[in-house]
Amino acid sequence: MVMSQFDYVFAIGTCFALLDAYNNGANDVANSWATSVSSRSISYRWAMLCALVFEFLGAVTVGARTASTIKDGIIPLTAFHGNAGVQMLAFTCALAGASSWVMFCSKNSVHVSSSYSLISAIAGVGVAVVGADQVQWGWNGGKGLGAIFAGLGMAPVISGGFGAIIFMMIKLGVHIRKSPVKWAIYTSPFFFFVAATVCTLSVVYKGSPNLGLSDKPVWYILTVTFACGGGVGALAAIFFVPFLWVRVVRKDAAVRFYMLPMGPLLLKRPVPVESEVPTVPDYAVIQKEDLLFDDDSTASPKLHDQGDAPGVLSKQPVVDEKNASIDSEGTQKSYKELQAEARKRFHARLYQRRGPLGWAMRFLRDNPMHDGEFYELKNLKTAVIRLPALLTVALLYGVNYDIHSAQTGIAGTPEGRRMERVYAQAEKYSNEVEHTYSFVQILTACTASFAHGANDIGNSVGPWAVIYATWKTGVAVDKKATVPVWQLAVLALTLCAGLATYGYNIMKVMGNKITYHSPSRGCSMELGAAITVLIFSQYHLPTSTSMCITGATVGVGLCNGKIRAVNWQRVGLLLTGWIFTIPIAGTLAGCLMGLVINAPHF
Structure with a gap:
């Protein structure tokens, strides 16, 4: 043909x-x-x-x-x-x-x-x-x-x-x-109602021309839209509010998300004994973690609590006016060197994975390209061998990326200090809310x-x-x-x-x-x-x-x-x-x- x-x-x-x-x-x-x-x-x-x-x-x-x-x-x-x-x-x-x-x-x-x-x-x-x-x-x-x-x-x-x-x-x-906390729980059905109404309105009023929904009269559109939004809000009031009350107010750490269908029956659960296990996550922008990724697919230095501002960036390492970091041994390191070191730490964690991504990262590490031009026979053979691992990394690397940590910047650098100043201007609310x-x-x-x-x-x-x-x-x-x-x-x-x-x-x-x-x-x-x-x-x-x-x-x-x-x-x-x-x-x-x-x- x-x-x-x-x-x-x-x-x-x-x-x-x-x-x-x-x-x-x-x-x-x-x-x-x-x-x-x-x-x-x-x-x-x-x-x-x-x-x-x-x-x-x-x-x-x-x-x-x-x-x-x-x-x-x-x-x-x-x-x-x-x-x-x-x-x-x-x-x-x-x-x-x-x-x-x-x-x-x-x-x-x-x-x-x-x-x-x-x-x-x-x-x-x-x-x-x-x-x-x-x-x-x-x-x-x-x-x-x-x-x-x-x-x-x-x-x-x-x-x-x-x-x-x-x-x-x-x-x-x-x-x-x-x-x-109580007002957040009480008003949550309203926001479920608003979100569901907006989504339903887009389907009904702007629906695909093949469905012909946009040709319906106004009363029909409003009825269907608010009925769907009200239905979602009612379901949230019946099932979601009791779940939140038991988990947040009573601090029942044993309640799981799959228990939502129990609805009001959750309120009959016995009041749990106080436990040190938190019932809600910590939503602070900067967490206390061992390794955080920087702005270039990497990991940044550790973060530490400082006084009454939990989770703020550590003051170490220090960066001078020329954007160089001074480590514990007094050696200056540039911003790019910090990024390179952090990238190595991030990849070291991926090497330890048991799944396909860990295998691919280890395979690429153990089978590097040889010296010389790409078109040389030994490099062409290596490129063919590395191709499955490269495809695996391309498909799975993003899935395992820590987006939250990447947004904070490297601790102590101008970017990190800038974000610290921005975060300090915002009032922090309780994790329960x-x-x-x-x-x-x-x-x-x-x-x-x-x-x-x-x-x-x-x-x-x-x-x-x-x-x-x-x-x-x-x-x-x-x-x-x-x-x-x-x-x-x-x-x-x-x-x-x-x-x-x-x-x-x-x-x-x-x-x-x-x-x-x-x-x-x-x-x-x-x-x-x-x-x-x-x-x-x-x-x-x-x-x-x-x-x-x-x-x-x-x-x-x-x-x-x-x-x-x-x-x-x-x-x-x-x-x-x-x-x-x-x-x-x-x-x-x-x-x-x-x-x-x-x-x-x-």
């Missing part, structure tokens, strides 16, 4: 669509779950499982609507004048430019918006193919670049407002009251993940839908081209794979790198971001989930009442990355399209 030019372009376009979805998962999805992992409400492994479920559901049931904006809202499909080949090539180059930029940024732990990367790339391709006058620079009924880029300023502010309002409700209604909101945060994180799947799946599936429809029919598609559900499903799975295997690289620089995190703060951030994303998605505006969660994080951080409670250096770096994404991604895609379409051909 001879492949035509259409077949080649379709194959390449499909690869870049999958790569773009993978990068989206490693970048934006990782950012969405960084808040939950930073607050210690959920482990990285459970976060990946929840993300897989809810990203998939959000993409399949809701994602088709935002795909239409990426597909035909920036470059009018009529501008191609029915040239199917040029249309396929244009969207393929857009995916190539956007995915290349996001991959470069993810590799260097620079967080950018995959949404705006693709939007900018499509605009750049449009300039190269049909001219700047054909690109929809204005509002274009809410689908043009003017409307989309307006979200660059609006989304973080709106999300920050929502997050601040929700956290202030918790702060005024729970944290500063005389009995915060925070434990209550750790369960709520898991639900809000799932809601945020659902919202992300609904909104950001359009980044990859929009161009891919055009490429697929053009390849299948042989003619340029019009505005009525639909997005197959199987495409949404495939890219949703690819998106989750990006989170599982490479998301740690972005997650380690988010969350606690911006401000102090805790479960009560985290659920406010995630719920505020989820509401904002769903509102923008309803109006067909592919906003950036990373911008929303960042804005909500800053908004909640400012609720501490101190401007220094936010790491403005990190916020400035994020803002710089967002701004530079627009010209760089657009130029990459535009130049690539210009080179390909004007290349000599026979």
Whole structure:
């Protein structure tokens, strides 16, 4: 079977669509779950499982609507004048430019918006193919670049407002009251109700066009939405409140999560004898651990308690003005040397694992590459032998990464001291209260993940839908081209794979790198971001989930009442990355399209 030019372009376009979805998962999805992992409400492994479920559901049931904006809202499909080949090539180059930029940024732990990367790339391709006058620079009924880029300023502010309002409700209604633990338990069904209502509203009101749910009357939408939210809130009151009361107030360490279905029967358990075993985890941002990872996949020096500030960074080792550490023997060590030593300690722990990752790490250690060039025969043989171990490490390294510890920085370095100052500006609340909101945060994180799947799946599936429809029919598609559900499903799975295997690289620089995190703060951030994303998605505006969660994080951080409670250096770096994404991604895609379409051909 001879492949035509259409077949080649379709194959390449499909690869870049999958790569773009993978990068989206490693970048934006990782950012969405960084808040939950930073607050210690959920482990990285459970976060990946929840993300897989809810990203998939959000993409399949809701994602088709935002795909239409990426597909035909920036470059009018009529501008191609029915040239199917040029249309396929244009969207393929857009995916190539956007995915290349996001991959470069993810590799260097620079967080950018995959949404705006693709939007900018499509605009750049449009300039190269049909001219700047054909690109929809204005509002274009809410689908043009003017409307989309307006979200660059609006989304973080709106999300920050929502997050601040929700956290202030918790702060005024729970944290500063005389009995915060009891009030946290009493009000927890309300937050379950809010999170469930937001998620249900997105499914019913914005449901997949094939379901026809958005055509229902308003009374039907409101009834179903509040009924589902009220049902979840009622279940929380019946089963979750008794569980929390026994575990937190009575301090019954024997109560486990699987006992939740017992509900009120748990209240009949005999009051336990006081035990030294803690019934709730310690949610302090910095824990007392033997080995903590630094900002470069490594481990940092030990942390110690200091006076009445438990868990703050140790003053040792000391760093002088030239960013060098002085060890116990008086030898100066640079920041890079500290990172290298910490990386060795981290890998030493992995060598001791019994599972596949431990085997792979030991195999790579015991079978290093030989001296000389890579193409020498002995190195080629070694590379082939090392390949299975390399693949194993690529798949499992991120699953075993300690995200929480990586966000604190190396003790004593400028970064570590900066984060210590930021954390000192935030008021710390009791672990019993925070434990209550750790369960709520898991639900809000799932809601945020659902919202992300609904909104950001359009980044990859929009161009891919055009490429697929053009390849299948042989003619340029019009505005009525639909997005197959199987495409949404495939890219949703690819998106989750990006989170599982490479998301740690972005997650380690988010969350606690911006401000102090805790479960009560985290659920406010995630719920505020989820509401904002769903509102923008309803109006067909592919906003950036990373911008929303960042804005909500800053908004909640400012609720501490101190401007220094936010790491403005990190916020400035994020803002710089967002701004530079627009010209760089657009130029990459535009130049690539210009080179390909004007290349000599026979």
